[in-house]
Amino acid sequence: MIKIAIDAMGGDYAPKEQVLGAMLAVKQINDIELTLYGNETEIKKYLTDNTRINIEHCENVIPMDEKNPIAAIRKNKDASMVRALQSVSDEINEAIVSSGATQALIAGAHIIVRRMEGFKRTAIAPVIPTVDHRKAILLDTGANLQIRPEHMLQQAYFATIYANKILDINNPRVGLINIGTEKSKGRDLDKEVYQLFSETNLFEFAGNIEPKTILEPDCDILISDGFTANIVMKTIEGTAKSMGKLLKENLMSSFFGKLAGLLAKKNLREFKKQLSAEEIGGAVIYGLKKPVIKAQGASKAYGFYNAIRQAANIVRKEVFKIVEDYIKEESGETFGQETE
CATH class of the missing domain: 3.40.718.10 (Isopropylmalate Dehydrogenase)
Incomplete structure (x- = not known):
């Protein structure tokens, strides 16, 4: 099973659309297991089928208009986004999908998931x-x-x-x-x-x-x-x-x-x-150790489902591993060894 972390509280319509999108995803994709990170009480209002769906209760949420994303990531260890990112870093899950604040997700991805060795600058790519x-x-x-x-x-x-x-x-x-x-x-x-x-x-x-x-x-x-x-x-x-x-x-x-x-x-x-x-799913953050998918903040269930489908495909086809292996093999010769 491909295990994917879901930031259930990030986004304009969270957690409703995230939960509906997750249920649609497990119905359409046979080889995934999802863990929803967020307020358990709120999530259960919309979760009518928990087939291959788990819940990890989180007390906090990083707001969509967060002005200091780095501080928010470091301070709110029990926020849904932070817990979901940490699960990927700890290899509990293989990828994360979030509709949360873009800059907070990018900051969190750098701090928690971290860049793959040898990759100098990550990029967000819709x-x-x-x-x-x-x-x-x-x-x-x-x-x-x-x-x-x-x-x-x-x-x-x-x-x-x-x-x-x-x-x-x-x-x-x-x-x-x-x-x-x-x-x-x-x-x-x-x-x-x-x-x-x-x-x-x-x-x-x-x-x-x-x-x-x-x-x-x-x-x-x-x-x-x-x-x-x-x-x-x-x-x-x-x-x-x-x-x-x-x-x-x-x-x-x-x-x-x-x-x-x-x-x-x-x-x-x-x-x-x-x-x-909604048809595309989300933007991938290139250059991290593990896949982090940024779904649209205004994603509805179908769009969020497509972001989950996208994450599963990336894991299934080992996209990040292919890039990481090549960069390691080249030892920086192709891409340069300059300091940060």
């Missing part, structure tokens, strides 16, 4: 939809506002393993987000990364990718520093939401528009589904 119904990895979306080219090389390598093993993409291609396709474009960082990626044999480099092609990129992995990629991610989310509102307003503005909307109801539902984060 999967985004594309126009041609593929999926693309976007990294780093906020873990590192400043970063070195050799750190990005490690992250890109991790992403290619993930894309191959989890997204079933043969020979994943890596693209560098930039203001133009020419190799001379961008900041000094972008030019250095371009040169490094052009010379590596770890993956196929697709060159610079302009933001206007983010949803139809000529690659499978899109990479930049945490500041840039975070802006890209939030722009995609905001644009998709606004376009949906504009479309609805236009369709509802006239009788014929309403009729067209009624006739296209199925197509509109599929359009919404294609852009929904």
